[in-house]
Amino acid sequence: MDYSTILTLCGFSFLSGFVDAIIGGGGLIQTPAILFSLPQYPVPTLIASTKIPSLCGSLMGAFQYSRRVVVIGKFIGPMMAIAFGASWLGSWTLTRVPNSFMKPFALAILITVFIYTLTKKEFGQVVHQHVSARQQRLRMWLMGAGIGFYDGFFGPGTGSFLVLGFIALIGFDFLKASAHAKLVNAATNLASTLFFMSEGKILYAVAFPMAVANLSGAFLGARLAILKGNQFIRVFFLLIITATIIRFGWDLFD
Structure with a gap:
């Protein structure tokens, strides 16, 4: 593995952290990049190696938002604990059953979300x-x-999905939803990271440099989202949902 490959992955990880801190969806950038750049490694190992960068980005985003947005602490703590346990269970399940059936389900949800968000300006x-x-x-x-x-x-x-849930089910605006989503996403990323560490599936020589890049991107992304507010985040949300729909559609029909 040469330094140019690591630097390239760090660039993608920076962009992933930036996008993810604003509205989520950074995995659409980071995951394909590492799969394409290191095809000689097993896919589970590469997926596992993105978890540390994602965790660092989530923690940075959560820290930046929590300094400026009021968080419902008495509810978000138990939610994070539940999400942690559920994510660990999901990672364990992934090692035992295929997950291909999730793509059509997720694609249908995303298309519905895109249409609703586009037509409902408020x-x-x-x-x-x-x-x-x-x-x-x-x-x-x-x-x-x-x-x-x-x-x-x-x-x-x-x-x-977390941002959508906080808006549609709890009644938050985009900024408040993003702040709470980062906290929960940090918990789910921590669970997956610990699970894959215990399984010995992480390439630390790649994961640590990518983590620094992801953290830096998350810092800038969260600051920009806080500065620009709800309308900016809404536009970003639509862009990321569109990219996710295209990605899932390509995987399903390619």
């Missing part, structure tokens, strides 16, 4: 206080279980 622009505290708690915990398992088992689009 979607995610303001905070709607129409959900009771009890309902918020229940919905957040169910989201943590479902999306946490999805991230450990399949992965692409997890950040975007």
Whole structure:
């Protein structure tokens, strides 16, 4: 493995962290890059090696958002714990069953989300206080279980799904949803990282440099999202959902 390959992967990882900090979906950039650059390694090993960079980016994004956006601490802590356990279970399940059936399901959801977000201009622009505290708690915990398992088992689009859930089910705007999504995504990435470390599947010579790059991109992305606000994040959300739809569609029909 030469230095030029590592530098190239760091460039993609920086872009991945930048995009992921704004609205999620950074895995669409980072994962294909490492699969293409290091074809001599098994796919599970390459996927596992992206988990440390993703974890670092998520932690940086969570830190930046939490300094400027009010977080519902009493609910988000248990949600992160649930998401952690669900992600570990998803990663364990991935080592035992194929995950190909998830792609058509995820593609259908993403197309629906894209159409709804495009046609509903007010979607995610303001905070709607129409959900009771009890309902918020229940919905957040169910989201943590479902999306946490999805991230450990399949992965692409997890950040975007979390943002969507916080907007549609909890009533947050894009900025508040992104802040909470980063915290939960950090928990799911930590679970997957620890699982794959225990399985000995991570290429640390690649993972650590990519982690530094991803963290740097996440720092800039989160600062930009906070500075520009909801409308900017909405546009980015639509772009990433479009890219995810194209990616899943290509995988399904190629």
